[in-house]
Amino acid sequence: MKNILAIILIAFTIGLSAQDYIEHTVKPGETIESIAKGYLVTPFDIYALNPDARRKFQPNTVLIIPNSKVKNESIIEDSRELIGYKNHKVKRKETLYGLAQEYSVSEEEIKKANRSLYSENLKKGDKIRIPRFKTVVSKQTLTNTVKKYTVLPQEGKWRIAYKFGISVADLEALNPFMNETIQPGDELNVPNIKDKEEKQVESTFGYYEVLPKEGFFRLKVKLNLTQEELEQLNPELKETGLKAGMILKVPEGVDTKSQLEAVEITNLKSGLTNFKTKKIALMMPYRLDRIDVDAVEETKEKIKETRLLSTVLDFHVGVMMALDSAKQLGISTDLKVFDTRYHVSKTAEVLAENDFSDYDAVIGPMEENSFNRVAMTLKADNIPVIAAMNKPKQVYNNVFQTIPDDKLLSKTMIDFVKADSLKTKVVIISDHAHKTSSEALQKVFPNSKLILTQKDKKDKTKDAYYIYHANLQNVFSAGRTIVFLETDNSSLASSVISMLNAFAVDKTEIILATLNKGKAFEGKDIDNNNLSHLKFHYPSVHKDFDETKSNGFVEAYRKEYGVTPSKYVARGFDITLDLLMRLASAENLYDASINSIETEYIENKFRYNKALSGGYINEAVYIVKYDDLRIVKAE
Known part of the structure; x- marks a missing residue:
């Protein structure tokens, strides 16, 4: 038996030598991520050869590292x-x-x-x-060499990564000072391979970046491409297998951005395994420097009058309630709260005075420049930064954008209407500011009718924001008609909604919808009775909690504060509980945010998708509707 083990060990050692592997002894303070970055491989490459490192990783552990052909300059x-x-x-x-x-x-x-x-x-x-x-x-100093490459027009990170057979993460490791958005003429370090080995990006194909933990089965479901089809387009797969960050060539027309159909809600409670205390930072603009804690009544009035402060405090309450709920599940949290004062200089001061390198995640800040500063600073340590109340302009690799993009909201609404099995007519009413998007919508529904608002009689360049009653004559007949109203003007919305209600009689069913609900549908002249009569449908980041069902969170809040929780309380609760549950179900937030995981809580749901060159964006969207003066989830 001992001889057999010796033979196996020798064979394994020879195999390693043939593949040119390296042994690395872990030093104090090192992480799998930092080691992977040093050798220009991915953490998944290391785990593949060292599976025990997932549960046992400590100084003096010897790891086997694949010797990547990609090496950095000194x-x-x-x-x-x-x-x-x-x-x-x-x-x-x-x-x-x-x-x-x-x-x-x-x-x-x-x-x-x-x-x-x-x-x-x-x-x-x-x-x-x-x-x-x-x-x-x-x-x-790393032994293998790199060469300089000048970025060409229309080339982004993923195109260059594909051309040189590396991942976007490898390209970033080769170029630690590379801008998030590269420009033509930029000089980058790339693998020193022969020109004939460079792969060409072909406009007749599409491209897809492999996400963590994605296998051929998952790609078959997502892209409708078999392993054989992918290997035929990407021959290197036969040698390397799938790796996170790889750029794959796929046939033109394959939807590389859409998500799995009918993703089931994931119950993370049943899969909690990581019960280490979670270290979380909460950065919010409390503006405590403006509050006199000795003047209680004055402070109460300031909270009532200052919308930002009221929003922040509501969100904070939701966060604390989530910590309590997580504690009941065995998840402990070390929360540190920082006042950014809604100012980038104060945020910079917070970053300078504190070490965030061992934090599991940072929630906030709200102010755009402050958020950008935090995300950029913590990017080097790969600390997740959660955009809880805002959509950042730049979604860095470590950013989790919890608010879905407007384009996704629109697409979800269109898909919802297209899925209607009934023979439904479509009418589009639009102001001229939304003309382009409304014309695109008309192409999706070729038999639809587009009605544009009238121009100002004195100045034809200006929109008058109204349509004539006659424009809607003979448009509606028995059966169902979906009417898309695309505007940000409350006067137009009010008049159109009133007219549509007049036409919705007897067997004529009119369903009002919009691709992106703005303040136009919340004006003082908008009658909610009319919206309910028209069963107004729209895409939304959140839904209202169902008051007809028992809800422990709502009941606990009412008991403590005597009122119903606002959407900001619910959002603070949902985002924080989801964060803690994901951290407790995997080694880190990145591993727990693959796009097959969709979670739902009080008013919000989350399904993150890794952007091709950037961070994680929530793509879970509700379609809600007015029903008997209540806003409910549309089925």
Whole structure:
């Protein structure tokens, strides 16, 4: 038996040598991600050869690393090395923050040197140790070479990655200072392969980036392409197999962006395995510097009058309730709250004074520039940043955008109407600002009728925002007609809705719909009775909770505060509970956010899809409708 094991071990060793693998001994502070980045492979490559590393990863562990042909140029890196401690006796009014500033260290570094400070406050007379560091400049040299490549017009990251047979993540590792959006003329490091080995991007084909944990079966369901068909278009698959981040060539016309049909809601409760305490940061503009805590009544009035503060506090309550719900499931959380004051300079100060490298996720901030600063700063450590209340302009690789894109809302509404099995007529009423999108909608429904608003009689370049009653004469007949109303003008919406109600009599059923519901449908002149009569349908990020059913969250909130929770309370609860549940069901948030997982809570649902070159975007959308003066989920 012993000889057989020896033979197997020798055979395995020879196999490794033939494949040119490397042994790596894990050093303190290293992670799978940092090791993968150093060798320019993916974490999944390492796990494939070292499956035990998923559950047991510690210093001095020996890992087998595939020797990637992709190597970086020499990189000069600064690091801090602990060289000793300085004794300090705490004086009156001294704080951790002040000492950190005085000695140019972080509060966390002082706590690590004085473990008692994790549970006790700093007191006058305490004798503590202040860590001393020196900056070490190291030069990382990797043996294989790269060459310079000049970006051509219309080339993005994925096109270049495909051309050189690497993943987008590999390309980013080769170019640590590359802009998020590359421009023609930019010089990039690429693998030093022969020109004839470069793959050509062909306009007659489509391209798809393989997501984490996607196999051939999942791609068959998603792309309707078999393993044999994919291997025929991408011969290298026979040698390498599927890897996260690979760019695959697919036939033109294959929808690489749509999601799995009829994704079932995932019950994460049954799959909780990671019960390590989750370290979460919440960055919100509380603006505590503007509040006088001693003036209680004045503060109450300020909360009522300031919409932003009211929204933030509601969201915060939802977050705290989610932490409590997660705790009942065995998920503990270390939450740290930061006041960004809705200002990028304060956000920068928070980032400078705190070490977020070991956080599981950061929620917020709300202000666009502040969010961008946080996402960019934490990108280097691959810390997930959750866009909870805003849609960021730039979705970096570590960003989770929880609000679906407007284009997806529109597409979901169109698909909903197209799925109607009844013979339904379609009418489109639009102002001139929405003319282009309405004409595109008409092409989707070729037999539909498009009615545009009248122009101003004195100035033909201006929209008058009305249609004549005669425009709708003889348009409706017995049966069902879907009417898309595309406008942001409340006066137009009010008049059209009134006219449609007059036509919706006897056997003439009119269903009002819109691709993107704005404030036009919430004006003071909009009658909700009319919207209910027309069964107004629209796509939405959230739905209202069903008051006819028992709901522990709603009941707990009413008991505590005496009122029904706002949508911001529900959103804070849903986003935070979903985050904690996903973190407890996988090693990290990235692994728990594959597009086959769809979750739903009080008013929101989440199904993340990795953008081809960027972060994760929620693509779970509701179609809701007015029904007897209630807004309910449309089936």
